[in-house]
Amino acid sequence: MNEERKGLKEKITNSDIWKSIFRHGYEKTGRRYTLQILQNVWLHLHPPRISRHALNFRFTWCMGGITFLMFLVTAVTGVLLMFYYRPVGQYAFRDIQALEFDIPFGMLLRNMHRWAAHGMVISVMLHMFRVFLTGSYKKPREFNWAVGVILLLITFFLSFTGYLLPWDQLAFWAVTVGTNMASATPVLGNEGPFTPKDIVTPANDVRFALLGGTMVGESTLLRFYILHCVFVPLAASALMALHFWRVRKDGGISGPL
Amino acid sequence: MENFIALISKPDNVPILAMLFLVPYFIWLSYKQARKTDKMGVPSDAELNDKVYVWPYLCRNEFVCAIIVMLILGVWSIMIDAPLEEMSDPAKTPNPSKAPWYFLALQEMLVYFDPWIAGVVLPGLIVAGLVAIPYIDINPKGKGYYTIKERPFALGVFCFGFLILWIVLMIVGTFLRGPGWNIFMPWEKWDSHRIVPLTNINLSYLFGIRNDVTASFFGFVVVSGYFALGPAVYILFRKTSQFIQQLGFVRYVIVSFLFLSMMALPIKMFLRLALNIKYVWVTPWFNI
Numbered sequence: 001m002n003e004e005r006k007g008l009k010e011k012i013t014n015s016d017i018w019k020s021i022f023r024h025g026y027e028k029t030g031r032r033y034t035l036q037i038l039q040n041v042w043l044h045l046h047p048p049r050i051s052r053h054a055l056n057f058r059f060t061w062c063m064g065g066i067t068f069l070m071f072l073v074t075a076v077t078g079v080l081l082m083f084y085y086r087p088v089g090q091y092a093f094r095d096i097q098a099l100e101f102d103i104p105f106g107m108l109l110r111n112m113h114r115w116a117a118h119g120m121v122i123s124v125m126l127h128m129f130r131v132f133l134t135g136s137y138k139k140p141r142e143f144n145w146a147v148g149v150i151l152l153l154i155t156f157f158l159s160f161t162g163y164l165l166p167w168d169q170l171a172f173w174a175v176t177v178g179t180n181m182a183s184a185t186p187v188l189g190n191e192g193p194f195t196p197k198d199i200v201t202p203a204n205d206v207r208f209a210l211l212g213g214t215m216v217g218e219s220t221l222l223r224f225y226i227l228h229c230v231f232v233p234l235a236a237s238a239l240m241a242l243h244f245w246r247v248r249k250d251g252g253i254s255g256p257l
Numbered sequence: 258m259e260n261f262i263a264l265i266s267k268p269d270n271v272p273i274l275a276m277l278f279l280v281p282y283f284i285w286l287s288y289k290q291a292r293k294t295d296k297m298g299v300p301s302d303a304e305l306n307d308k309v310y311v312w313p314y315l316c317r318n319e320f321v322c323a324i325i326v327m328l329i330l331g332v333w334s335i336m337i338d339a340p341l342e343e344m345s346d347p348a349k350t351p352n353p354s355k356a357p358w359y360f361l362a363l364q365e366m367l368v369y370f371d372p373w374i375a376g377v378v379l380p381g382l383i384v385a386g387l388v389a390i391p392y393i394d395i396n397p398k399g400k401g402y403y404t405i406k407e408r409p410f411a412l413g414v415f416c417f418g419f420l421i422l423w424i425v426l427m428i429v430g431t432f433l434r435g436p437g438w439n440i441f442m443p444w445e446k447w448d449s450h451r452i453v454p455l456t457n458i459n460l461s462y463l464f465g466i467r468n469d470v471t472a473s474f475f476g477f478v479v480v481s482g483y484f485a486l487g488p489a490v491y492i493l494f495r496k497t498s499q500f501i502q503q504l505g506f507v508r509y510v511i512v513s514f515l516f517l518s519m520m521a522l523p524i525k526m527f528l529r530l531a532l533n534i535k536y537v538w539v540t541p542w543f544n545i
Contacts, residue, residue: 033310046315049308053300055318058286062322069323073330093344100341111334118272119330121359126283132390132415133287135399135408142391149387156359163357170269172345173354177364181376186543192373193543215347254401 045244047252054253059134063127067155068240070120074158075233077113085165087225089218092167117159124155136254144246147239154236161228167221175224176216182207261443264432268337273358273431280424291403299402352436352449361430362423368438369525371544379522386515390415393508393515410500418519457535460528469539476538480545483521487513 012018013025024035034048053059084103085095099106128148131137137145164175183189183205190197190205202214212219247253264270294300309315356364366375398407405412435441436449460479461472491509495501501509528534538545 030310033312036312043312043316046311048312049310050315052307052309055309055314057318058290061283061286062318065319065322066326069326070330073327096341100338107338108334111337111339112330114339115271115333115337116330118269119326122272122276122279125359126279129283129419130287132419133291133403133412134401135404135411136401137391138394138397138400139391145391146388149384152387153384159359160357166339166341167345168340169342169345169349169351170340172347173351174356177354177356178360181363181372184372185377186373189373189377192377216345217347 045248047248050252051255053255060253061126061130063123063130066123067120067127070116070123071236071240073116074113074120077109077116078229078233080109081113082229087165087221089167089221092165092221096166096168117162120155121159124152128152134254138254141246141250141254144243144250147243147246151236151239151243154232154239158228158232158236161224161232164216164221164224165228172216175220179207179210179216179220182210258444258446260435260441260445260447261432268340270358270431271333271337273427276424277428280420284420287403288405291405294402294404295406299404353434353438355430355434358427358431361434362426365426365430365434366522369522369529373543374545379518382515382518386519389511389515393504393512395503395508414516414519422519422522455533457529457533459539460534460537461539463532463534473538473540476536476540476545480538484514484517487517 013022023039024032026032037043037046037048081099084099084106086092096110099110103109131145131148160175160178164171183191183202185206186192187194188200188206189195190200190202190207195205202208208214210220210223211217212223265274355361363376363380366379369375370379394408394411396408396411398404399411429440433440433442435445435447437451437453439451439453441447459472459476461475464475466472466475487510490513491501491506504512525534525537528537536544
């Protein structure tokens with residue numbers, strides 16, 4: 001029986017179909033371990049081998065990886081939420097209510113999206129803290145630190161644009177408070193210093209550009225929705241690819257060398 | 258007390274509550290490792306060249322870590338519902354109206370500075386300063402391991418900025434600010450009619466200057482004098498200080514400007530809280 005099963009297994013793993021998908025065997029050799037990384041599109045950003053200390057939780061705190069995981073969770077749950085949500089003043093709030101009360105697992109979906117987003121903000125801050133404490137921004141990793149700072153800003157911006165979408169009191173006023181700052185921009189904001197007030201009015205300053213109006217309204221909702229679901233995630237993905245790539249190119253995860 | 262309990266149990270404040278535990282834990286974790294390196298020395302080359310295969314060793318760690326995090330996230334999502342208040346109503350302003358928790362340090366700065374500084378200039382400088390860090394910190398030591406001894410200045414400045422000016426202000430903004438953006442202690446009841454008499458005066462007034470023009474000139478002297486501290490220290494100590502010589506002129510100017518800008522916040526906080534100072538420099542165009 002056992003022999004038979006073994007024979008069947010070999011038959012499958014030696015078949016043309018199997019071999020066309022999986023390019024390596026499963027023998028316990030260094031060559032296979034290397035191929036496993038090099039020949040897998042999802043894993044190939046890793047180097048085949050790393051220093052032992054990079055495995056250590058006490059060194060990395062896993063925070064960079066957790067940030068990426070949280071991004072993936074928000075991306076998946078976000079796409080699912082998009083099926084049920086319309087960014088129009090008339091519908092937005094009702095759609096969230098429907099998610100909570102009518103749609104199976106809608107509440108869980110929304111919770112996961114929101115808490116993963118909050119989790120991402122926490123982990124990205126702690127990741128930056130860790131990278132600073134270990135001096136990992138030092139030569140030759142200066143540029144990657146700068147990319148990381150931009151990614152930190154993008155994380156805040158993603159979270160902030162998403163905050164408006166439920167279109168409830170919490171969302172509306174948090175975003176009102178946040179975007180009011182823009183009108184204080186020197187020269188470009190209506191209430192900022194050095195602003196020529198007859199040229200830069202509340203109807204054409206930077207706050208207006210952000211909101212698509214003189215106050216948070218329907219056009220803000222649409223603007224934030226598109227920024228939140230399309231533009232900023234794309235920018236984040238591009239910069240994340242750069243960030244991970246540079247970790248490799250700058251000599252892998254930092255260590256005392 | 259009930260207002261404080263309501264704040265703590267607010268679902269959106271769970272992350273900042275988590276930070277209250279996570280940040281001290283990671284400080285302790287890194288401190289322990291830094292102490293070890295400082296006592297025993299940096300790990301040797303032989304130890305560093307000890308390489309392992311990513312598959313299975315790292316991938317296994319990543320997988321286990323992902324499962325644990327997803328479990329936590331799953332439990333969190335099942336136990337605590339995302340908040341949903343009533344439908345947005347531009348005519349009904351809540352008091353206090355707070356930004357999301359991660360922006361509360363910025364909102365807290367609004368107490369001490371006008372919006373163009375607190376909301377635009379200082380955040381801009383924070384970003385510029387963060388990006389500049391690798392280019393102005395030229396200390397080659399302390400790369401890739403925890404240490405305190407080898408880079409006390411860099412660590413001190415960053416930890417002050419991150420832990421005190423970012424995390425602590427965020428906590429103050431989240432848990433201690435109530436109606437009218439007044440400070441309410443945890444045991445106090447929120448009184449939306451509380452009036453805090455703001456007998457604030459400008460710094461020039463404290464010095465007995467009553468004339469507007471003289472006052473703005475005085476403010477100009479104080480602010481530019483403050484930022485001239487950097488160059489002054491350079492001129493005084495460039496011969497004797499190894500630190501300044503290694504940095505070089507351009508880097509030194511950037512470091513001192515960023516450092517003085519950062520310290521302007523705690524200084525202004527002290528002036529406001531201890532001496533009721535509203536502005537240091539008043540002009541017809543802007544106030545600092």
